[in-house]
Amino acid sequence: MDGNSAKAIPYESADSSGVKSPSAVSRKPSGDIAISVQNVFQIFKGHEGKPFTAVEDVSIDVPAGQFLAIVGPSGCGKTTVLNMMAGLVAPSKGQVYLNNEEVKGPSRSMGYMFARDALLPWRTARDNVEFGLELRGVPADARRARSQKLLKLVGLSKFENAYPSQLSQGMRQRVALARTMAIEPDIFLLDEPFAALDAQTKLQLESEFELLWQDTHKTAVLVTHDLDEAVALADRILVFGANPGRIILDRMTNLPRPRNVESIRYMPEFQVVAREIWELLRSK
Amino acid sequence: MVASKSSTANRADAVTASQAESKKASTSLLVWTLRLGFLVALLAVWHYAVQWGYVPEFYISTPTKTALFLWKYIAGGEIFVDASYTIYETLMGFSIGSVAGIVSGLLLARFTTADRVLSPFLSGFNALPRVALAPLFILWFGIGTESKIVLAFSLVFFITLVNTNAGARATDSDIMMMARAMGATSRQTYLKVVLPYAIPSIFAGLRLAAVYALLGAVVGEMLAAQHGWGRQITYYSQTFEVAGVFGLLVVLATFSIGLNYLMVLAEQRLLRWKQ
Ligand SMILES: Nc1ncnc2c1ncn2[C@@H]1O[C@H](COP(=O)(O)OP(=O)(O)OP(=O)(O)O)[C@@H](O)[C@H]1O
Numbered sequence: 001m002d003g004n005s006a007k008a009i010p011y012e013s014a015d016s017s018g019v020k021s022p023s024a025v026s027r028k029p030s031g032d033i034a035i036s037v038q039n040v041f042q043i044f045k046g047h048e049g050k051p052f053t054a055v056e057d058v059s060i061d062v063p064a065g066q067f068l069a070i071v072g073p074s075g076c077g078k079t080t081v082l083n084m085m086a087g088l089v090a091p092s093k094g095q096v097y098l099n100n101e102e103v104k105g106p107s108r109s110m111g112y113m114f115a116r117d118a119l120l121p122w123r124t125a126r127d128n129v130e131f132g133l134e135l136r137g138v139p140a141d142a143r144r145a146r147s148q149k150l151l152k153l154v155g156l157s158k159f160e161n162a163y164p165s166q167l168s169q170g171m172r173q174r175v176a177l178a179r180t181m182a183i184e185p186d187i188f189l190l191d192e193p194f195a196a197l198d199a200q201t202k203l204q205l206e207s208e209f210e211l212l213w214q215d216t217h218k219t220a221v222l223v224t225h226d227l228d229e230a231v232a233l234a235d236r237i238l239v240f241g242a243n244p245g246r247i248i249l250d251r252m253t254n255l256p257r258p259r260n261v262e263s264i265r266y267m268p269e270f271q272v273v274a275r276e277i278w279e280l281l282r283s284k
Numbered sequence: 285m286v287a288s289k290s291s292t293a294n295r296a297d298a299v300t301a302s303q304a305e306s307k308k309a310s311t312s313l314l315v316w317t318l319r320l321g322f323l324v325a326l327l328a329v330w331h332y333a334v335q336w337g338y339v340p341e342f343y344i345s346t347p348t349k350t351a352l353f354l355w356k357y358i359a360g361g362e363i364f365v366d367a368s369y370t371i372y373e374t375l376m377g378f379s380i381g382s383v384a385g386i387v388s389g390l391l392l393a394r395f396t397t398a399d400r401v402l403s404p405f406l407s408g409f410n411a412l413p414r415v416a417l418a419p420l421f422i423l424w425f426g427i428g429t430e431s432k433i434v435l436a437f438s439l440v441f442f443i444t445l446v447n448t449n450a451g452a453r454a455t456d457s458d459i460m461m462m463a464r465a466m467g468a469t470s471r472q473t474y475l476k477v478v479l480p481y482a483i484p485s486i487f488a489g490l491r492l493a494a495v496y497a498l499l500g501a502v503v504g505e506m507l508a509a510q511h512g513w514g515r516q517i518t519y520y521s522q523t524f525e526v527a528g529v530f531g532l533l534v535v536l537a538t539f540s541i542g543l544n545y546l547m548v549l550a551e552q553r554l555l556r557w558k559q
């Protein structure tokens with residue numbers, strides 16, 4: 001991570017008309033780019049029948065090992081962009097590359113997590129954590145070892161045999177986090193993973209995630225409404241604007257690592273970054 | 285300090301829990317007493333309605349005569365002969381029908397083209413009151429047990445098919461998306477997500493189907509048969525022995541409740557996660 005990863009991204013060009021944008025000139029990303037989104041559009045069928053441009057000409061390069069956060073008002077296309085990175089939704093126009101390969105569908109090297117825990121209600125916490133490993137054909141004893149280790153890390157060892165209905169929202173979200181970590185993805189794609197939690201649990205899970213992430217330094221993209229969360233966790237922040245969804249700010253935070261998610265909020269540098277983004281968001 | 289506080293809290297919890305438990309026990313005792321009282325009152329109304337001449341005995345018999353009939357029917361062993369027919373037909377219709385219904389429901393949920401082609405036909409058959417087919421089944425399969433099994437099958441099959449199919453389509457969209465993002469193949473998604481998700485709905489169908497299997501067997505017997513509870517009901521009605529009809533209704537209700545109870549037990553075992 002050399003700080004200048006914010007390469008020239010032609011997002012302002014979209015302001016003209018967007019239709020004749022240079023999305024045809026696609027290039028394969030170079031070696032150390034983990035995620036490359038190139039001139040991507042997403043056009044949905046709107047509710048009145050006319051096409052609705054949710055994402056307009058967005059390009060993002062995420063170097064391997066970078067922690068990127070995406071913030072912006074509701075409905076500005078953050079989830080849509082993340083889903084295109086994840087291969088869950090195909091772009092209407094443009095390309096997405098994960099580890100230099102064009103995304104055609106969900107990849108097994110990616111770990112996706114969203115605000116709803118989506119646990120399988122008939123599986124115990126442990127069996128939920130093992131779900132991804134099971135899909136990958138990991139043998140039972142190896143699965144068991146890994147799920148136990150992860151449940152311990154998220155502080156749920158005692159609940160390994162509990163069903164989701166017996167767990168609190170925060171505990172369920174931890175199980176979901178452990179399930180995402182279990183498959184040891186190269187790339188984390190997180191869509192408001194801590195949004196459903198109270199402030200305290202949220203902080204706790206953020207710290208847990210930060211600790212787990214610091215061990216491995218995998219590429220991560222975090223979509224969040226929580227500006228403090230974005231600045232506390234990420235190396236780089238993208239601010240999206242709405243109607244149509246596009247990038248309006250791309251900024252490295254340059255805050256030190258390793259960091260403590262809790263105390264970093266009191267650093268003056270943190271405040272500077274947070275205020276700058278907050279003011280930009282408010283002016284829109 | 286903290287420890288003592290928490291232990292007090294625990295004790296307080298324990299006290300309220302045991303209080304709640306004994307309260308629950310006493311409520312259910314009360315409920316049972318009231319139920320018994322209600323039954324006695326019902327029997328008394330029945331008894332005195334005849335005794336005091338409000339309703340002729342010819343129409344509704346009496347509790348005593350019905351009990352007497354039941355006693356003779358059971359002690360004489362006649363019940364077991366009829367039971368062997370009706371239960372056999374019910375269970376055959378139920379098991380073949382539900383296996384076929386569940387398998388078809390799952391296949392249709394998996395292969396959407398087949399589903400789209402067949403769905404108008406299935407709705408058509410389903411809308412048809414299939415009991416109306418009973419005379420045809422008797423014409424085709426004779427007055428033996430086969431026609432009753434086929435009738436029970438035709439009822440059970442559609443009920444389980446519809447419930448299974450609905451359950452297999454209702455998978456939570458968040459969970460489906462999670463499975464896709466986790467890299468599940470369509471086969472894995474089906475086996476590890478769709479199928480388990482459908483199980484509660486399959487069970488709801490099975491419980492309903494068990495009752496309908498019995499209905500199919502009994503209606504078939506009432507139309508044309510030599511044995512079985514349904515056949516006996518027709519016989520006693522035609523010979524104006526209302527005590528016999530009532531006695532058989534009690535037998536049928538008891539069996540039906542027992543069948544339902546077994547289904548509930550099986551469901552509880554399999555769906556322990558669903559508190
Ligand atoms: N499947 C869809 N069909 C039609 N429109 C859609 C679809 N998915 C999203 N949209 C629209 O695209 C826009 C962007 O949606 P998206 O979910 O990406 O927003 P978001 O930035 O994640 O918002 P939030 O912060 O509220 O989660 C919204 O206006 C939404 O109405």
Ligand SMILES: [Mg+2]
Nearest residue numbers: 078079080191
């Ligand atoms: Mg969103």
